[in-house]
Amino acid sequence: MLNLLMTPRTARKVRGLIGAIADVAADAVRSVINPAALVADQAEPAPVEAPDPAGLYEPDEIPAVATIEQAAREYERAADAARRADRGKRAAKKILDRLPAGVYGMYRVFRTPSSRQTPDLAEITRIFKAHNLGPVPMKACAPSLKVELVDVAPVATELAGVAA
Template identity: 60%
Template structure:
């Protein structure tokens, strides 16, 4: 029995159970504090500054065009996520196949032409030369589009 509790899966399950029990106790003792904490967690999301080439106030397109573009973007993003999940599922089998012809499908591998910096080697070189930490820059911010309910304005 003790052996079952020592597995990583069981440890995560027990930690999750303790977290649930702790939330339940907090909700009885100070229910408002738990709700406020959860609301703060959902509100406190990091936002990036706008890029430099955004529309000026007098250049903004009509709201209908913006809503259409946002809906199309959200639909396309959903389709892309669905396609990515399907590709990952298929790759689990295909990645383990040796190159060859399978029915009407040829499975092969080609070397990639992409290259990335070897950060471990760069760090070692910087350390060896006493140049301090490797300079890094942030990636471009991701565009996020989500549907929200907006109360109707009354005139």
């Protein structure tokens, strides 16, 4: 009945809110019955690793460890700078998005139409449903490259003895 009065987007939001309220209520009940379970539930899950893509270095082509470390350090620094810049850009955009086009001090604020296009998933879904084609086929996005600094234990002395 509720769905008849709302757009699909609003219905999703309402279902999401109901789910969030149910989660909060379940946490409240668990906090009374078994408070330790809440702490155990918040353990950070291990990151899922995607399989390696095609086109990687062959074993004899892999650069020196120092070169790899330098590239990883630079990647991590650049990714951190990009995240900081993106946060600043979003904060500024919150103000600028609400301004009408015009000149403000030394800056002109205006909008241009985008040349990019994206599939209209709502329309594609409607067509699939109208022709009984089942769910819209989807494919996974490319895996994200992650870099993190790890503590490396010194090489074990027994390995050095075996090599000698």
